[in-house]
Amino acid sequence: MAKQQLSTQTKTKVEKTSSLKGTLASVFFLGFFLIFTWVSVYFLFLDRL
Amino acid sequence: MMSEVRKVDARDGKLAMAHIYVAFIALALGGLCGLLQVLVRSGKFTLPANISYYTILTTHGVLLGLVLTTFFIIGFQFAALSRTAGTLSDKVRFWGWIGFWTMTIGTAMTAYYILIGEASVLFTFYAPLQAHPGFYLGLTLVVVGSWISGFAMFAHYAKWKKEHPGQVSPILTFMCVVNMILWLVCTLGVAATVLFQLLPWSLGLVDRINVLVSRTLFWYFGHPLVYFWLLPAYMVWYVVIPKVIGGKMFSDSLARLTFILFLIFSIPVGFHHQLVEPGIDPAWKYLQVVLTFMVVIPSLMTAFSMFATFEMYGRSKGATGLFGWLRKLPWGDARFFVPFVGMLFFIPAGAGGLVNASHQLNQVVHNTIWVTGHFHLTLATTVVLTFFGAAYWLIPHLTGRVMTKAMNRLAIIQAVVWAIGMFFMSGAMHFAGLLGAPRRSAFSTYGNAPQALEWIPYQIAQAVGGAILFIGIILVLIIVTNLAFFAPKGETEFPVAEVAEEAERTPLVFENWKLWLGITVALILIAYTVPFIDMIQNAPPGSKGFKLW
Numbered sequence: 001m002a003k004q005q006l007s008t009q010t011k012t013k014v015e016k017t018s019s020l021k022g023t024l025a026s027v028f029f030l031g032f033f034l035i036f037t038w039v040s041v042y043f044l045f046l047d048r049l
Numbered sequence: 050m051m052s053e054v055r056k057v058d059a060r061d062g063k064l065a066m067a068h069i070y071v072a073f074i075a076l077a078l079g080g081l082c083g084l085l086q087v088l089v090r091s092g093k094f095t096l097p098a099n100i101s102y103y104t105i106l107t108t109h110g111v112l113l114g115l116v117l118t119t120f121f122i123i124g125f126q127f128a129a130l131s132r133t134a135g136t137l138s139d140k141v142r143f144w145g146w147i148g149f150w151t152m153t154i155g156t157a158m159t160a161y162y163i164l165i166g167e168a169s170v171l172f173t174f175y176a177p178l179q180a181h182p183g184f185y186l187g188l189t190l191v192v193v194g195s196w197i198s199g200f201a202m203f204a205h206y207a208k209w210k211k212e213h214p215g216q217v218s219p220i221l222t223f224m225c226v227v228n229m230i231l232w233l234v235c236t237l238g239v240a241a242t243v244l245f246q247l248l249p250w251s252l253g254l255v256d257r258i259n260v261l262v263s264r265t266l267f268w269y270f271g272h273p274l275v276y277f278w279l280l281p282a283y284m285v286w287y288v289v290i291p292k293v294i295g296g297k298m299f300s301d302s303l304a305r306l307t308f309i310l311f312l313i314f315s316i317p318v319g320f321h322h323q324l325v326e327p328g329i330d331p332a333w334k335y336l337q338v339v340l341t342f343m344v345v346i347p348s349l350m351t352a353f354s355m356f357a358t359f360e361m362y363g364r365s366k367g368a369t370g371l372f373g374w375l376r377k378l379p380w381g382d383a384r385f386f387v388p389f390v391g392m393l394f395f396i397p398a399g400a401g402g403l404v405n406a407s408h409q410l411n412q413v414v415h416n417t418i419w420v421t422g423h424f425h426l427t428l429a430t431t432v433v434l435t436f437f438g439a440a441y442w443l444i445p446h447l448t449g450r451v452m453t454k455a456m457n458r459l460a461i462i463q464a465v466v467w468a469i470g471m472f473f474m475s476g477a478m479h480f481a482g483l484l485g486a487p488r489r490s491a492f493s494t495y496g497n498a499p500q501a502l503e504w505i506p507y508q509i510a511q512a513v514g515g516a517i518l519f520i521g522i523i524l525v526l527i528i529v530t531n532l533a534f535f536a537p538k539g540e541t542e543f544p545v546a547e548v549a550e551e552a553e554r555t556p557l558v559f560e561n562w563k564l565w566l567g568i569t570v571a572l573i574l575i576a577y578t579v580p581f582i583d584m585i586q587n588a589p590p591g592s593k594g595f596k597l598w
Contacts (some may be wrong), residue, residue: 037401044483
């Protein structure tokens with residue numbers, strides 16, 4: 001019985017509503033921006049030593 | 050669910066509105082001064098009638114940095130407490146009014162002495178610049194008034210706790226309490242320098258002042274001051290915005306932890322404003338820089354929480370893909386859009402803050418107009434746009450009116466105008482600062498020095514940006530006047546979000562004030578005691594007062 005039920009299921013692409021992958025990507029972007037700014041001014045500092 | 054129709058009591062609304070009126074009058078006057086400043090610094094304009102640039106600069110800083118913020122925050126918090134912890138008692142409201150009038154009289158007094166040219170000492174009132182005693186007395190009244198209101202708020206919270214034993218307080222109430230504790234602890238520093246150093250010195254009771262001690266006490270206050278401005282903006286982000294977009298708070302506990310971390314870490318960090326100051330051992334500066342970087346943690350927690358709130362809402366509406374949820378957000382609603390622009394600007398603002406707080410990098414930007422550009426991102430964009438966005442529902446809620454579609458559209462245009470103006474003004478300030486342009490100074494070519502001539506195009510860009518921002522101020526004043534006096538009568542919601550079902554239950558430990566205050570005081574003592582003793586024991590003779598204007 002169980003097998004029969006399985007075979008009739010159609011495959012639909014379901015995205016979990018609780019997914020936070022966009023948040024993960026956003027905070028990574030934010031982190032890279034912070035590091036980029038810091039490193040840029042750090043090299044300016046080194047350049048002016 | 051039923052609580053969502055709750056209104057702020059009309060008598061509490063009156064108290065909140067009184068604060069908000071003063072805040073927006075300060076915005077009008079301070080904004081005008083800001084316009085005059087950028088025009089002077091472009092080199093194409095001189096002030097009429099012998100008005101000093103530094104008088105205008107001081108007026109701008111005091112009215113916008115101290116008056117607009119403190120009044121709006123206290124008004125907003127009284128409304129938030131009334132909304133979430135119940136109508137204020139007659140006694141609390143009475144003391145709220147006493148606080149309001151004390152602050153207002155203090156503001157009028159301070160403004161008077163600045164405008165008659167007796168106190169052009171800028172909003173940081175650094176010694177050895179010496180103002181008229183009336184300036185310091187006026188500021189004292191502003192601080193004392195805010196304390197009175199703060200204690201009134203604590204009394205209201207205590208009453209709620211007594212009536213609800215063992216329960217977690219409403220989150221907005223909790224946040225207001227944290228912010229007022231932060232304010233009370235940090236203003237002790239500025240009260241100490243004003244009462245024990247600056248006032249006796251300006252009255253002529255003592256001849257000389259220990260400059261380093263006065264600056265240290267100022268920055269003990271000055272950095273948490275930034276968080277006193279920022280935390281009400283965070284209240285809107287954490288609690289109001291999720292409701293406005295139709296979603297839920299990501300986590301109540303995370304929001305409370307963020308506020309506690311700000312309380313703990315935002316005070317023992319003042320040395321990062323004094324990194325080039327002689328007389329402080331570098332080891333203590335290093336310790337405070339480390340503590341400053343601890344403040345990054347709650348800031349990043351907030352960023353994460355905001356993204357998560359938006360994504361959870363978008364996905365619940367069927368959004369797919371990595372950033373599909375962005376499209377589901379209510380971009381046409383000023384209550385969301387205006388603070389959202391503020392949030393976006395907090396990204397470069399935070400990045401700049403990390404540069405300022407790093408010892409070596411600070412040498413690149415110290416006392417340059419980069420710093421001015423930085424706090425025009427933090428305070429004058431992130432915080433202020435969030436306050437504007439809050440005013441767009443708070444004022445009609447308190448005055449029994451509704452925002453029309455036309456005003457909503459104007460509010461969105463206002464935020465766009467502000468963003469464009471600030472992009473030019475703050476952007477130019479950052480770049481000019483990297484080229485060495487000083488802050489706190491009027492236009493000068495410094496004897497046609499080639500380096501100073503490099504700054505002029507940026508200073509013109511600042512004037513263009515500043516002029517656009519002034520248009521933004523006119524627009525917001527139109528909207529606020531409309532909402533307070535002319536908008537159609539009706540009911541406007543005070544949005545307070547519920548917590549998402551998946552969130553964990555909030556533990557009571559967040560309201561263990563003995564614990565959090567204990568850690569706060571311990572960190573302050575660790576960070577300040579030894580260097581402070583050193584400043585007093587090994588003090589130079591002290592300085593006479595100077596009036597350079």
